[in-house]
Amino acid sequence: MAIQGMVLLVSLVLMAAIALIFIRAARAAGTAGASPPSESARTRLIWMLAIAGIVISAGSLARWPHVVSGDLQPGATVNVTGAMWYWEIDQHRVPLGVPVVFNASTTDVTHGFGVVDPEDRLLFQVQVMPGYVNQVQHVFRKPGVHRVICLELCGVAHHAMLSEFTVAAAN
Numbered sequence: 818m819a820i821q822g823m824v825l826l827v828s829l830v831l832m833a834a835i836a837l838i839f840i841r842a843a844r845a846a847g848t849a850g851a852s853p854p855s856e857s858a859r860t861r862l863i864w865m866l867a868i869a870g871i872v873i874s875a876g877s878l879a880r881w882p883h884v885v886s887g888d889l890q891p892g893a894t895v896n897v898t899g900a901m902w903y904w905e906i907d908q909h910r911v912p913l914g915v916p917v918v919f920n921a922s923t924t925d926v927t928h929g930f931g932v933v934d935p936e937d938r939l940l941f942q943v944q945v946m947p948g949y950v951n952q953v954q955h956v957f958r959k960p961g962v963h964r965v966i967c968l969e970l971c972g973v974a975h976h977a978m979l980s981e982f983t984v985a986a987a988n
């Protein structure tokens with residue numbers, strides 16, 4: 818399941834759970850002389866919520882991009898520099914199917930290095946901050962032109978801070 822689909826599902830389940838709790842509370846408030854829940858019922862509820870929280874967190878975060886690619890050996894390294902308002906990328910051809918490390922830095926203010934696949938889906942992003950070289954690793958699964966966008970509002974031409982590179986089979 819796509820991450821967006823998973824996030825939506827988890828959000829809907831949690832919203833339904835919160836709605837049920839509110840409905841129960843509203844009903845209980847309307848009942849004269851309703852007795853408060855017993856100590857054991859409260860303990861059971863806390864345990865159920867804790868276990869649900871752990872299961873949902875583990876299930877929804879396990880496939881997060883930085884975890885998936887965390888331990889891989891890089892097959893290519895790309896240096897990216899952000900500046901108001903353009904991206905400088907030292908390679909415009911990036912290999913398919915191997916881990917690619919992006920070293921992202923900035924010459925001025927904070928930017929957000931975001932990469933969008935040919936179907937307009939955001940694959941990953943990393944904050945680009947003055948004084949740091951931030952690394953992000955990604956394995957491209959689809960060939961084609963990938964767009965680079967800025968995801969940190971950085972001034973009047975932030976929206977025009979665009980670039981692109983092509984993902985193709987390494988040879």
Ligand SMILES: [Cu+2]
Pocket residue numbers: 899927928929967968969970971975978
């Ligand atoms: Cu920017």
